[in-house]
Amino acid sequence: MKKQFYIMLFCFTITYAPVRAQQEQTIHFLNNIWQANLTNPALLPSTHKVNVAASSFYVNYNAPIDFNDLVVKKGVKKTFTPLNTGYLDKLDSYNYVESNFQWQTAAISFPVSKHLFISLHHAIYGNQYAEFDKNALTFLFNGNSGFVGKTMTLDNRIHTSVYNEFAAGIVYKLNNISVGFRLKGLNGLVGAFSSGNKLRLNTDNTIYAVQLDTDYQLQTFDPSVSMLQRLKRNGGYAADVGVVVKLQRLQLSLSGINLGPGILWKHGGTTYTSRGASDFAGFDSYDVGTTTYQDLTKSIKESLQFEVQEKGEYRQALPVQVFLSGVYTVNPKIEIGGLFYAEQSEVETKYGLTINATTKLIKGLNLGLSYNRRNINQNSVGLHATAHLFKTVQLYFVTDNIRFITNPYDSRSVNGRMGMNFTFGEMKHYTGKLKKMKRGEERNIRQ
Amino acid sequence: MIFTKTNLLCLIFFLVLTSCKKPFDEIDTSSNALNPEFAVPLLNTSIEVGEFISGLQGNGALIVNNDGSYNLSYEGAMLTNPPLKLFETLPEIPAMPITNDNMSVTFPAPSGLKISKMSFKQGVIRWKMASAIDAATVILTLPQLVNDQGVAFVKTFSITKNSLLDSVILRGRFIKPIDGKIQVNVVVKDGLGNKANLREGSISISKYEPQVVEGVLVAREVVIPKSTIQFDFFKKWKFQGNVQFQNPKVTTTFNNSYGLPTRVFMDIFEVETVEGRAIGLKSPLTKLPNGGNIPLKPTILALNEIGKTRKTVYEFNATNSNINELFNASPMAFNFSSRAVVGDSTVQGFFTDTSNLSMKMDISVPIVGTAKGFLTENTEGVDFSSYEKVTDVELKVITNNTLPFDINLQCYFLDSKEAIIDSLFQKSTLILRGAVVNSNGSIARPSDETTFVKIEAERFKRLLLAKKMRIQYLTSTSANGNIPVKILSNQGVVLRVGLKGKIKY
Numbered sequence: 034m035k036k037q038f039y040i041m042l043f044c045f046t047i048t049y050a051p052v053r054a055q056q057e058q059t060i061h062f063l064n065n066i067w068q069a070n071l072t073n074p075a076l077l078p079s080t081h082k083v084n085v086a087a088s089s090f091y092v093n094y095n096a097p098i099d100f101n102d103l104v105v106k107k108g109v110k111k112t113f114t115p116l117n118t119g120y121l122d123k124l125d126s127y128n129y130v131e132s133n134f135q136w137q138t139a140a141i142s143f144p145v146s147k148h149l150f151i152s153l154h155h156a157i158y159g160n161q162y163a164e165f166d167k168n169a170l171t172f173l174f175n176g177n178s179g180f181v182g183k184t185m186t187l188d189n190r191i192h193t194s195v196y197n198e199f200a201a202g203i204v205y206k207l208n209n210i211s212v213g214f215r216l217k218g219l220n221g222l223v224g225a226f227s228s229g230n231k232l233r234l235n236t237d238n239t240i241y242a243v244q245l246d247t248d249y250q251l252q253t254f255d256p257s258v259s260m261l262q263r264l265k266r267n268g269g270y271a272a273d274v275g276v277v278v279k280l281q282r283l284q285l286s287l288s289g290i291n292l293g294p295g296i297l298w299k300h301g302g303t304t305y306t307s308r309g310a311s312d313f314a315g316f317d318s319y320d321v322g323t324t325t326y327q328d329l330t331k332s333i334k335e336s337l338q339f340e341v342q343e344k345g346e347y348r349q350a351l352p353v354q355v356f357l358s359g360v361y362t363v364n365p366k367i368e369i370g371g372l373f374y375a376e377q378s379e380v381e382t383k384y385g386l387t388i389n390a391t392t393k394l395i396k397g398l399n400l401g402l403s404y405n406r407r408n409i410n411q412n413s414v415g416l417h418a419t420a421h422l423f424k425t426v427q428l429y430f431v432t433d434n435i436r437f438i439t440n441p442y443d444s445r446s447v448n449g450r451m452g453m454n455f456t457f458g459e460m461k462h463y464t465g466k467l468k469k470m471k472r473g474e475e476r477n478i479r480q
Numbered sequence: 481m482i483f484t485k486t487n488l489l490c491l492i493f494f495l496v497l498t499s500c501k502k503p504f505d506e507i508d509t510s511s512n513a514l515n516p517e518f519a520v521p522l523l524n525t526s527i528e529v530g531e532f533i534s535g536l537q538g539n540g541a542l543i544v545n546n547d548g549s550y551n552l553s554y555e556g557a558m559l560t561n562p563p564l565k566l567f568e569t570l571p572e573i574p575a576m577p578i579t580n581d582n583m584s585v586t587f588p589a590p591s592g593l594k595i596s597k598m599s600f601k602q603g604v605i606r607w608k609m610a611s612a613i614d615a616a617t618v619i620l621t622l623p624q625l626v627n628d629q630g631v632a633f634v635k636t637f638s639i640t641k642n643s644l645l646d647s648v649i650l651r652g653r654f655i656k657p658i659d660g661k662i663q664v665n666v667v668v669k670d671g672l673g674n675k676a677n678l679r680e681g682s683i684s685i686s687k688y689e690p691q692v693v694e695g696v697l698v699a700r701e702v703v704i705p706k707s708t709i710q711f712d713f714f715k716k717w718k719f720q721g722n723v724q725f726q727n728p729k730v731t732t733t734f735n736n737s738y739g740l741p742t743r744v745f746m747d748i749f750e751v752e753t754v755e756g757r758a759i760g761l762k763s764p765l766t767k768l769p770n771g772g773n774i775p776l777k778p779t780i781l782a783l784n785e786i787g788k789t790r791k792t793v794y795e796f797n798a799t800n801s802n803i804n805e806l807f808n809a810s811p812m813a814f815n816f817s818s819r820a821v822v823g824d825s826t827v828q829g830f831f832t833d834t835s836n837l838s839m840k841m842d843i844s845v846p847i848v849g850t851a852k853g854f855l856t857e858n859t860e861g862v863d864f865s866s867y868e869k870v871t872d873v874e875l876k877v878i879t880n881n882t883l884p885f886d887i888n889l890q891c892y893f894l895d896s897k898e899a900i901i902d903s904l905f906q907k908s909t910l911i912l913r914g915a916v917v918n919s920n921g922s923i924a925r926p927s928d929e930t931t932f933v934k935i936e937a938e939r940f941k942r943l944l945l946a947k948k949m950r951i952q953y954l955t956s957t958s959a960n961g962n963i964p965v966k967i968l969s970n971q972g973v974v975l976r977v978g979l980k981g982k983i984k985y
Contacts, residue, residue: 104504105513113504116985117513176516178980240876240978241519315524315976325866333520442503 075213082458089452182238221267256301269296302345352378578681603688697823743775852961
């Protein structure tokens with residue numbers, strides 16, 4: 034059990050942590066697949082009337098280490114060893130880890146009239162974010178004996194949640210303006226949220242008396258009920274709004290995502306609180322013949338005890354995202370666009386910028402490259418590809434960071450979405466528009 | 481055309497495939513690669529001197545003196561002699577015929593006892609008489625049988641030709657034999673006051689028990705049971721080396737309620753050392769220079785002290801005995817065997833039915849002295865199996881000592897057959913440095929000592945198999961055991977132990 038606990042704790046620290054948004058910028062420019070609708074509820078594929086999204090998966094991972102740091106080489110043999118101390122030196126003094134996944138189980142959009150479209154979808158989101166001092170891992174991996182006479186800063190912040198999203202949206206199109214609104218029912222499945230992040234462990238240099246100075250609270254939510262029953266607990270809602278305006282070859286888009294109160298977690302809660310100082314200075318008496326290792330560890334744990342309450346309540350507001358973009362159709366085969374992205378979460382405010390170029394290389398195959406800038410200092414080159422096969426099958430792949438494709442095990446940032454859609458009913462105005470644009474270009478060439 | 485949809489899809493597929501190199505050969509999700517070392521406090525305590533010494537006292541008692549010093553006290557059992565054992569059986573006066581008017585009858589006294597006065601706890605005088613005539617009056621007089629007023633026993637009664645049985649209870653009366661005899665006077669008269677004769681007559685004394693006997697008792701020996709006092713201080717701890725106590729003493733306390741000369745001969749008064757030797761006490765109080773015994777003489781009671789008890793204490797100390805020699809030989813038991821001689825044919829005295837001679841031996845050892853190379857040993861059962869996750873260990877032992885002892889420690893770890901697996905140190909190591917003492921043995925200042933004990937992984941693995949631990953303490957008093965030191969109640973040891981241990985998750 035302890036082993037499992039430590040592995041869990043490790044994974045928790047390395048791969049889990051924040052309720053940040055699932056920052057996905059390049060997909061905003063894939064306006065021929067349904068998933069772009071996630072960034073603006075007014076943005077529906079302009080090519081087909083009915084779009085059915087089968088399962089798609091999104092993964093995002095940013096960490097201070099890469100996969101190869103978890104691989105230990107002994108001679109020619111390489112062993113994936115997540116619990117090794119080799120990468121401790123690569124960590125900064127304070128580290129951030131975020132990982133997100135999204136499993137979109139199904140989605141559909143279809144017209145109910147000339148101007149009105151309906152969009153429905155369900156997805157399971159997992160958002161994890163952790164901030165942790167390097168010492169927290171050092172403590173687990175190397176212990177505290179290297180910090181005798183010092184204070185170990187074990188500060189950390191944890192925000193993790195897995196939740197369901199059931200969404201229904203409408204898009205109203207009038208002439209060149211589309212307005213979208215989506216209401217999202219949320220249902221928290223599992224969550225853990227910390228508040229206050231102070232965890233300081235002092236080990237004195239006489240007989241190593243340990244003192245814990247804390248201002249820390251962790252609330253976990255895990256209703257011990259069946260998955261079906263979980264759907265009725267820890268509910269909430271949010272809304273997305275968006276508008277798209279088309280001006281000749283220029284399309285402008287503005288959206289706000291995750292507006293609203295979010296999820297109210299109150300079922301299956303446990304609150305761990307530690308505030309103030311506690312210490313363990315050793316036994317008053319120790320019988321070497323009968324005092325066990327378990328007695329020792331139990332006494333330390335009890336002395337440095339967290340107060341545990343079998344209840345908790347936490348309001349998890351989903352991070353509000355704003356997408357402001359413009360796409361210019363250079364010619365029937367090339368589009369270029371720019372996006373300004375902003376995100377306000379409980380933890381911080383982030384900004385992003387994307388410049389994208391998409392080419393319809395051949396009929397049914399779109400390729401694009403993007404330049405992404407996140408959080409002021411994170412730069413990456415993205416890639417996306419959409420293939421339309423057999424008229425109704427649509428395969429797509431998109432990433433904000435191409436590096437993890439070319440060298441996935443040395444990349445500290447993983448980002449990508451892939452999936453399959455089905456499309457039905459090609460829009461006439463779309464084909465007409467293309468033909469019109471093509472004729473115009475041919476005239477220009479002849480002139 | 482090179483940019484066909486098929487070609488491009490193949491190209492993407494190829495790029496993905498080539499980027500998906502096998503990242504590793506095997507997976508190890510265990511925590512084997514981790515061997516963190518944690519530093520935790522293990523023990524933080526202070527040991528008062530009382531606790532420290534009480535571990536050594538065994539069945540003794542630790543007495544705190546007014547000045548804060550300690551005495552280790554061992555109390556022997558009270559050895560008593562039941563007084564009635566003085567007389568195995570008490571004789572009776574059988575029915576003796578009354579042959580004349582004034583006859584002298586021997587009072588049945590135990591052998592060696594010449595009674596001058598005796599009170600009865602119980603007893604009966606019986607007589608049987610019949611007259612030679614039809615009716616007669618008898619006056620029976622026992623002039624030496626008196627009541628508490630000193631009035632002699634006189635009984636007047638009528639008899640006929642038929643036998644008359646009568647008796648008188650002796651309880652509350654005294655008898656005063658003269659030269660062991662008592663007088664019985666019988667006067668028989670007819671109705672006119674003339675002397676008459678008895679057809680038959682007899683008198684007897686039976687079932688008597690004395691309460692207080694005055695007289696002369698020929699000296700007789702009374703055995704006092706043999707006794708042993710276990711002196712656990714040394715017996716409990718296997719040792720070698722030398723411990724010297726200052727001013728130990730053994731006291732012999734007699735409680736005597738005999739009014740007769742009493743002498744106690746200490747036939748055996750010796751210690752049994754841990755080495756199996758027996759060393760006898762030599763004292764001018766008990767031994768003549770030529771080896772003959774000198775009796776101890778408990779104080780006897782005077783006649784006006786009947787029923788009281790007098791205490792007599794003999795103290796054997798360094799000034800009147802070789803007691804220091806006995807204690808410095810590491811005694812583990814004190815054996816006593818004595819006999820009392822009660823009575824003297826030339827001395828008048830008394831004893832009662834509750835007269836008693838009890839003897840009690842006490843050992844008192846002030847905890848003042850010196851120790852040099854004093855090795856004690858203790859073996860305890862241990863079970864380290866719960867420490868299997870621990871690998872390398874380093875103990876940091878910090879002591880602050882106001883006790884005037886240096887203690888060197890060695891631990892041997894034994895398997896189930898008591899074979900030595902390993903030892904804690906290569907050689908016995910000083911872990912407790914004694915407080916600095918001045919020339920008169922008082923503490924000048926406490927001492928601090930820090931000791932590191934490192935046990936590497938391989939050694940610790942062996943120790944996990946240990947079933948017993950034999951701990952040896954080598955103790956010397958401060959100043960290299962040359963200055964007698966005094967242990968006071970405000971002394972003690974502050975003991976703090978920290979542990980650095982590598983563990984496997």
